Each structure stands twice: as structure tokens, then as C-alpha cells.
Amino acid sequence: MYLRGQIWWTKISHNGKKVESSLGTSNKKLAQAIEAKIRTEIIEGTYFKKPKGNKIMVASLISKYLDEHSKPNKGEITYRNDKYFSKRIVQQFGNQYLNDVKPLHISKFITERRNDGVGDVTINHELRLLRHAYNLAIHEWELVDETPFAKFKIPSGDVKRVRYLSQDEEGRLIGALPEWLKPIVTIARETGLRLSNIINLEWNQINIFSRMINLERTKNGEPHSVPMTDNVLNILKTLHMDKENEYVFGYGKGGKPFNRNWVGKSFRNTCKKAGIENFRFHDLRHDFCSKLVQKGADLYSVAGLAGHKDIKTTQRYAHLSPEKLRSTIQKLNSGDNLATIDEKENHQECRKLLV
DSSP states (O other), rough: OOOEETTTEEEEETTEEEEEEEEOOOOOHHHHHHHHHHHHHHHHHHHHTTTTTSBBBBHHHHHHHHIIIIISSSSSHHHHHHHHHHHHHHHTTTTTGGGGGOOOHHHHHHHHHHHOOOOOHHHHHHHHHHHHHHHHHHHHHHOOOOOTTTTTTOOOOTTOOOOOOOHHHHHHHHHHHHHHHHHHHHHHHHHHOHHHHHHBBGGGGGTTTEEEEEEEEOOTTSSSEOOOOOOHHHHHHHHTTTSSSTTTTTEEETTOOOHHHHHHHHHHHHHHHHOOSSTTTTHHHHHHHHHHHHHTHHHHHHHHTOOOSEEOOOOGGGGOOOOHHHHHHGGSSSSSOHHHHHHHHHHHHHHHOOO
């Protein structure tokens, strides 16, 4: 057993046959357990007789997914997120062969995660990664013939939630924010950028003269540019005067971005202090979109500013613009229609009678 990068691999020779395979994990104890299982099956003569899907373990599939799909095809931040969500998958299913994972195992995983206090949104991210890995294993890599997700519905959680700050909550939040967190929150509220994009923002992505923030790649894999409000422009000008490294929100001369979990936890603590319930940092992005729609912005403009790849994502905010809907429907009464024509005819008849 040996390390290749941060992942353990095994190289076994037995009766002239060789097996060299990724064990799909950086955990040495788990890797040893997986290798021991492979050795036992080789000695028993069952390993090489296995059908497709019974030679590859989930840990190896996830390793392949991260190295051959996620890393080359996704943005750096999304790749790191994939690595984060894959850890619990490997811990739960890592030493199972692909064909051995059944819907009942996935149901058990969901129950255990919920019992641990994990929300359905997180579970959704974890299982969607595993499902995608299985789909690639079937259609591109030909490692297995079936997926346990064929007739299984993954919990969706509240991925389509719309939570924004009321005027009262907005005031309380601003009053409770520590000074170092205020610029991060303001940029989030006035650009709609995700936390990961903000804390990894580099000065070469900032164009003060054109008042644009330019991201090479976002969560959906596309480049995205967003204009600066006056508040955001002034914040960035101030921060630029004291810059120590390449990151807008970095620390030390060597240059390290703020830790995402630390910022998120600090924001949650601030909300708790301000008496604001059920509000996460990502909801600042919902707040951005919601306020734009409430002030009359059309959905296509909001989609462009938020970097939504599909207009359906933006349509969740449509109900926040009732005045615009009311004014739009009144267009049905403009000009002549059956009702107005009938009313005009009645008016003319009345005038004839009076004469």
C-alpha cells in the first residue's frame, strides 16, 4: 500500500495476476480495511470472477470522480466543495462495491444524517455527488451497469427557499455586525455574490475604473461579471489602500483568504445576537435578488446580475413583484375590447334616447 498524492493505492501480485488500484481514501485505516478485503477476495478466487461493478469500491469511484471529472471541469471552489461533501460519502459507503450499494443503504444514510442534525440541503449535495458519480460510471467509464438511484428520490430540502431581511431585521443586523464583517456582508447584499466567491476574491478581479467585479468561473462553471454599487466601490477603494496580499479579504503577507466556515459561523452568531432567526449567509444572495424584484427590476436583469444560468432559478422571486403584475394585467383593459365596445354602444344608445 502506498500514497499517490493524498490517496492510498494498493499493488498486489498473486499467482501471476496483478492488481493496482486506488483505495479512494486518504484515511490510512480505511485504506487498510479496503485492501484487506481485496486481498481476501483474490486469495479466495472471487475477485477476478466478479462482474462489472463488483471490482470497484465506492471509495475508488469517488476518487476517480474528483480527479477526472470535478477537478478538470469545475471551478476551484466547486471542486473544494465536492471534496468536502464526498468525505461523508466515503466514510459511509467507501468499502462497499458499486453493485452492493442498494436503495435501502441510501435510506439508512439519510436517516443517520438527519439524526445527526444535518439538514436535507446538505444531504442533497452529498447524494447528488454520489448519484452523478454513478451516472458517469455507467455512461462514460463503463464501471457498472446499474445505479441505486434509478428509482430513488433524493431529499430536496429547501433549495428553493426565498428568505430576505425585513426592514427591521436589516437595521438590527447592521447594528450587530462586527467591523471586519461589515464589508463582506455589504458586498454580499449589493452584488449577490456567494460567500465562497467573496472570500476568494482577488485584486486582479477588481476593476475600479469600470466599476466591475469579474469572476473567471462561478459555481455553474461560467464566468460572471457584476457591477459595483457606490457602497461596494467605496469599500473596495478603502480596502485597497491597506492591502497586504492578492486577496481582498486575506490576511498575512503570504496571502491566505478568510476561512469560509469561520466567516459563516461568525455571521450566524451575529444573527443570533441581533435576534434574527432562520437566516444564513447564503440568504444574503436571496436578499439581493428579492430587493431588486421588489423595486421593479425585471427577472431577466436579475438573472444576469445574479449569474443564474437558468431563468427558472430566478422565477422563484416573481411573486415579490405584485405591483408590476397588477400594472401588467391592466393592459388587458387598454384600448378596445369586448367590455369597452359594449360600454360605448350603450352610451351612444342612451344619448339617442335623450335627444
